[in-house]
Amino acid sequence: MSAKPVEPENPEHPRPIASEGVAPELQWLDDGVPRATAFDDTYFSRAGGLEETRHVFLGGNGLPERFSGRSHFAIAEFGFGTGLNFLTTLNAVRTELAPPHLSFLSFELYPFSKEQLERALAAFPQLSAEASELVGQWAPTPGWNVLRFKAATLILAVGDARQLIGEAHRQEGLSDGIDAWFLDGFSPAKNPQLWELDLLQSAFELTNETGTLATYTSAGWVRRNLQAAGFTVQKQKGFAGKREMVVGWRNPVGTV
Ligand SMILES: C[S@@+](CC[C@H](N)C(=O)[O-])C[C@H]1O[C@@H](n2cnc3c(N)ncnc32)[C@H](O)[C@@H]1O
Secondary structure, three states: OOOOOOOOOOOOOOOOOOOOOOOOOEEEOOOOOEEEOOOOEEOOOOOOHHHHHHHHHHHHOOOOHHHOOOOEEEEEEEOOOOOHHHHHHHHHHHOOOOOOEEEEEEEEOOOOOHHHHHHHHOOOHHHHHHHHHHHHOOOOOOEEEEEEEOOEEEEEEEOOHHHHHHHHHHOOOOOOOEEEEEEOOOOOOOOHHHHOHHHHHHHHHHEEEEEEEEEOOOOHHHHHHHHHHOOEEEEEEOOOOOOEEEEEEOOOOOOO
């Protein structure tokens, strides 16, 4: 087997100085987009967070079309952040005529405070119903948290994804594996921890036979780590000004 590509920790962006499980320090940009001081990066695209989620994570995983005919669908995400991806997906599931029950697993090292969450989500009036359901029960504690919604269960793992992922297969609704991955760490140069080969290998092992992935980044070393983990990957047109994003499959297209 050839040498496995792994990006070393970037010395300009060492592990952020914040305590695990504690709310992040945020800067609010003029357009209302939150930026994490420790990672020097924004939580979603300034060109439109909701449209970015729909283009990259839903569209990149063939959603909402793949919800059709399913009674259950499992999605996993690295980086819960503002919850925008979760709420956009919940909104999409609920518009199905016969919605599957969604199990949404998300990992978050620095969960927002309730006030931060409310402020970030106020920018998305289209999601106000789902957002208030989330904010109403938001009280994350370190480790495994289960939040229940009509048509969905959110399994929120508070802590370092690299430490918690080994317990994911034992969580409610995840025993049949993950149908779709939303790889949404901060930019790989600033948050290399969420793009490491070991973590992506664990993600691959959790993925079921027809499982897919999507990510906004097309960084070469991330693609190589995804391939080394076992995924087949392909570049696609990115969101807004971005030329490329990446989608992937556990099994090459047409083999399952
Ligand atoms: C780009 S943001 C995610 C945005 C989010 N998906 C949304 O819908 O708002 C990346 C997130 O990854 C989290 N993160 C960074 N390193 C992590 C780690 N090692 N384990 C778990 N979460 C991590 C950050 O705190 C941040 O919330």
